[in-house]
Amino acid sequence: MRVPRAARLLLPVLVFAAFLVVLQAWGGRIDWWLPVRTIAVAAAVLVAVRLVPWAALLRRVGPGSRFYAAALYLWMLRHFTSILLAETRRVLLAQRLAAPRRWGRGWFASLASALAAVFARVLVRAERFYAAQLLRGIGR
Amino acid sequence: MTPLLEARELTFGYRKGEPILRGISVRLDAGERLGVAGGNGAGKTTLLWCLLGLLPAEGSIRLFGERVTRKSWRRIGVVFQNPEDQLFMPSILDDAALPLLNRGLAPAEARPRAMEALEVMGLAHEAERPAAELSLGQRKRAALAAALAPEPELLLLDEPTAELDRPSARRLAELLRSTHTACLITSHDLDFLGRTVHRLALLASGRILACGPVAEVLSNGRLLEDAGVL
Numbered sequence: 133m134r135v136p137r138a139a140r141l142l143l144p145v146l147v148f149a150a151f152l153v154v155l156q157a158w159g160g161r162i163d164w165w166l167p168v169r170t171i172a173v174a175a176a177v178l179v180a181v182r183l184v185p186w187a188a189l190l191r192r193v194g195p196g197s198r199f200y201a202a203a204l205y206l207w208m209l210r211h212f213t214s215i216l217l218a219e220t221r222r223v224l225l226a227q228r229l230a231a232p233r234r235w236g237r238g239w240f241a242s243l244a245s246a247l248a249a250v251f252a253r254v255l256v257r258a259e260r261f262y263a264a265q266l267l268r269g270i271g272r
Numbered sequence: 273m274t275p276l277l278e279a280r281e282l283t284f285g286y287r288k289g290e291p292i293l294r295g296i297s298v299r300l301d302a303g304e305r306l307g308v309a310g311g312n313g314a315g316k317t318t319l320l321w322c323l324l325g326l327l328p329a330e331g332s333i334r335l336f337g338e339r340v341t342r343k344s345w346r347r348i349g350v351v352f353q354n355p356e357d358q359l360f361m362p363s364i365l366d367d368a369a370l371p372l373l374n375r376g377l378a379p380a381e382a383r384p385r386a387m388e389a390l391e392v393m394g395l396a397h398e399a400e401r402p403a404a405e406l407s408l409g410q411r412k413r414a415a416l417a418a419a420l421a422p423e424p425e426l427l428l429l430d431e432p433t434a435e436l437d438r439p440s441a442r443r444l445a446e447l448l449r450s451t452h453t454a455c456l457i458t459s460h461d462l463d464f465l466g467r468t469v470h471r472l473a474l475l476a477s478g479r480i481l482a483c484g485p486v487a488e489v490l491s492n493g494r495l496l497e498d499a500g501v502l
Contacts, residue, residue, distance in 0.1 A: 186362070187362030187363075190361070190362060190366075191362065191366070194379055195373045195374075195379065207360065207361070207362070208360060211360035212360075214404075215356060257357065260352060260354065260357040261357045261360075263321070263324075263326050263352075263357075264350070264352050264357045264358040265358075266342075266345075267324065267345050267348070267350045268358070268370060268371045268374065268418070269345070269346065269370075269371050269374030269375060270370075270374060
C-alpha cells in the first residue's frame, strides 16, 4: 500500500508525539492534549508551507511595509528548514550506506551517531547562515 | 595611504591553549587582490571570520582604518564557501537586491542595480529563478553578484572555486579581475589564485609561511610543499 506523501511527512511528528506519550506514562500522568496539539500544529504548518504563496507574499510586502520583517523572517525560516531537511537526508543516507543491515550489529549505534551529527551540522549551518545574513545587512 | 584592511598579530583558537591562528599579520590596499592559500585545516576560513570580526581574535584588526564594527560591514562584500548560506530569496534577483534594500534604497532603484550585477556575472537570463534551481557554478556567481551589487570597497571570498570545474573557475578569475574591487581570497586552488591575485600569502598550521608577489611565491615549490598546497 502506498502511503501519501503528506502522511509520510507527518510520520516523524507522529513518532515524536508517541514518544511524548511514553515519557508522560513513565512520569505517571498522561495529558492527551500535548500529543494532539503537537500533531495539529505540525499539520497546520505543513498545510501553510504547501498552500501559502510565500514568494508572492514576500514580494508584495515591500521593505517599507511593517510586515516586511515578519515576511522575511518566515522566508528565512522556510529556507533554513530546507537546509535542515537536506542535512538530515544526507546524514541518514550516509548512515544507511555505512550500516546497510537494518537492526543488525552496529545499526543502532550508527543511527545514534548520525542523529548527533545532524545536530552538529545544523548548528554549523545555522552559524554560517546567520553570519552571512548579518553581513548582508539583515538585522541591522 | 591607509590600507583597506590591516591585521596585526592575530591569534585565535576555538579551545584554550590550541591556537588555530598564531600571530597572523596581513595588509590589503585599495585595488589590490590578495590570496591566502593553505591546505585543509590551515585556518583560512577562521582567518576570514576573524578579519570580519565574527570571531574574537587577539591582536588588532582595522577595516578602512577603523576598528571592525557592524557599520564597516556596509562597505564590504562577502562570498561564503557555500552559496546556500547566503542565497535564500525567491529569486536570485531578489537576493542581489536585498543588500541594497537593506541600505535604504527604493525597490525601483535597487532592482535595476541588482540586475546589472547579475548581467556582469552572466546570469541575467536566470534572474527570476531561485538559487536552489541553479547549478553550483551559477550559484557561486549569483552569490558574487549579490556581494557586488552594493558596490563594496572590499570583497572577501572564501574558497570561491571549491566544487567548481576548471572552466567555471577560469571564468570566475576573469570576472574578479574585471571588477577592480580590492579582494581577499582564501583558496587552495593555486591555478585560480595565480590567475587572480597580485600577492599571495601561504598559511600553514596557523602561521604565514610567506607572502609576496604571486609569481614569486608560486615559483617556490619547496615553500608550496611546506604549506601543503602542492
